[in-house]
Amino acid sequence: MLVSLALLASTSALAAPSGKAPTVPVQTLKDVTRILSSDAYAGRAPTSPEEAKTIAYIVARMKAAGLKPGNKGSWTQDVPMAEVSANPTPLTFTVDGKPPLALAYKTDMVIGTSRLVPNVDIKNSEVVFVGYGITAPELGWNDYAGLDVKGKTVVILINDPDWETKTLDGPFGGRAMTYYGRWTYKYEEAARQGAAAAIIVHDTEPAAYGFGVVVSSWAKPRLGLDAKDNHMSDSAAIGWMTLDGARRVFAQAGQDFDLLRTAAKAKGFAPVPLGSTMSMSMTNGIKRQMSKNVVGILPGKVRPNEYVLYSAHWDHLGRCLPVKGDGICNGAVDNASGTAGLIAMAEMQAKAGPAARSQIFLAVTAEESGLLGSDYYAKNPVYPLGRTVGGVNMDGLNVVGPVRDVKVVGPGLSELDGYVTRWAKAGGRTISLDTDPEKGYYFRSDHFSLAKLGVPMLYAESGEDLVNGGTAAGRAAAEDYTTNRYHKPQDEYRADWNWGGAVQDLTMYYGIGRELADGKAWPNWVATSQYRAIRDKSRAGK
Known part of the structure; x- marks a missing residue:
């Protein structure tokens, strides 16, 4: 949460510190x-x-x-990493009785994986809109309430439900983003819920950057930490789709994206199965390597x-x-x-x-x-x-x-x-x-x-x-x-x-x-x- 200047000032002692810095x-x-x-x-x-x-x-x-070496006589700490070079197919959305809808890589979406596996193959995964994808028990908020999304594809909004508030008042800090609004949290929670794929809808203002920034970060080999379990507890595919792409996916399923986006701001919002399925695959090049932190001590x-x-x-x-x-x-x-x-x-x-x-x-x-x-x-x-x-x-x-x-x-x-x-x-x-x-x-x-x-x-x-x-x-x-x-x-x-x-x-x-x-x-x-x-x-x- 954020606070007023008055409250911030109240946390300090009245006297300013003494002593002169070098x-x-x-x-x-x-x-x-x-x-x-x-x-x-x-x-x-x-x-x-x-x-x-x-x-x-x-x-x-x-x-x-x-300084002295800070890691048991060494100046460095090894940080094991793995680089994944993903080569995905388009995301194909299917609704019975309608032509398939394909979202193109880099143009309509970016997709990747944190799993350290050579292939990802998702077929006919049910698509569910889960609003902001937040589970916050302390606020009585659960965008996944009443629905098992294991093996399904979840579509998620970026930022918090009250991000458009002009003040700092609201369950999620109003204008101020909480960690629930960060894309990292969205993927973490989707994985905890068992989703096969998690796709965030990009929107420039609540994301704080354009889709070009997303493409430049995602459409290239991506570093992550190495893991003994190859990150198999993560969703198989994670990525972003453009606002226009989301509107087309929802329209294909007979849903109005903008109406559902508005509904997702309210407490008690229930996840909405779209009645469509998503299929995609990707081949991955995996390169394990070591990087280093530097540690010094006084x-x-x-x-x-x-x-x-x-x-x-x-x-x-x-x-x-x-x-x-x-x-x-x-x-x-x-x-x-x-x-x-x-x-x-x-x-x-x-x-x-x-x-x-x-x-x-x-x-x-x-x-x-x-x-x-x-x-x-x-x-x-x-x-x-x-x-x-x-x-x-x-x-x-x-x-x-x-x-x-x-x-x-x-x-x-x-x-x-x-x-x-x-x-x-x-x-x-x-x-x-x-x-x-x-x-x-x-x-x-x-x-x-x-x-x-x-x-x-x-x-x-x-x-x-x-x-x-x-x-x-x-x-x-x-x-x-x-x-x-x-x-x-x-x-x-x-x-x-x-x-x-x-x-x-x-x-x-x-x-x-x-x-x-x-x-x-x-x-x-x-x-x-x-x-x-x-x-x-x-x-x-x-």
Whole structure:
């Protein structure tokens, strides 16, 4: 859920913290970002030839910063992965007495599988519309109520039922997306229900990106974590269809998609069998390979078996669709800059000397493939999650300039809000709410892998109230990056960037991390958070 600024502010102590942070090493930010985003690193794709070069550089910088190897004497943690290259047929929908309807790959739909099998074959699977595909017992909401979907194909809406609400009021947080709205959850729940295939209907506004983004991410070999069971508990096929494709499928079955979409917003909606069947097949190439997380540590001097965590993902998209002849997605802001922030933070904390608790610096792989590196670490932690106090994730630094505010992504979830409020105030900044809550950014970066297993993680970033130009200039800069550089070859290093905003943020992150590392507090989730019970259980087991 999201909360008001007043409630967010109430979680902080009245007094601003004292103490001065070491100077942020701006040259480190420039050097690490420039080098990692150079063409020599070819976009830092996991398992690519350039991964080894990337890992070696990060390790060298961590070592030079004064860190120690963080994984039982090793600088790295192996992350077993499997790449699936799917070659699907069209999705063919059949209704008795009517001509078959075929949805074409890349044009009308994308489809794939997380199962590590050479072939997928689905024949005459009954099609069911399950609304938003949500099962939320705490809200009395079950879009699968009264129907067994084992072996069937479920069609699902993206986002939450109340996403069109203009406020933050509603069973699912109103305008703010909850995890129930994320596509990852939709597939997870469909698998738990036993669906053979799960197809999400794409709609640009509630998805927060166009269908072209979906195609570019899905219509290529896709990385996932390897698994001993070959992910056989997942649905055999998962994918997306266009809004137009969905309307045609429903019309073929004599149903009005838009009417059913409206009905699905109401509590008590019942799944609707369409009276059609879906058939498709795909052949899969499977390539098992290893990637790596990088782990460094500054051992604590008083309670070394308690840990504060800093994270950033080192990977990007590698070679991608060329724009004006440039086919390398360098990922300078996303996330060479965040990796640079991780190294700079290591230098600052090492310069300040050992804290009471140990501090972990984690550079994870394959964030762009679905938070895979952080997910693997969270499920296979080098340091127990029950002894991990909390931490800060850095995914893209501000290279536009100093700002007057701090944007907390996912505010009102944990007691870390009090820390960020205090340290923002110490830096002369105010707190602003997420300007795009419907996009679900809280669930789209590596902190979430740890959060959903109970570890309070802060995800904050510079706001948009630029010292030079105000909110209009800040919003324009953010939109320019999203439109013209995000996940494109144009996300390249520039020598004329203004690092003043990054310095503000890193100074704040340093203060938050140092307060956690030198203190005895164990910040928890708020009482209403779904992660509170998970945290309490892990702390009890430690």
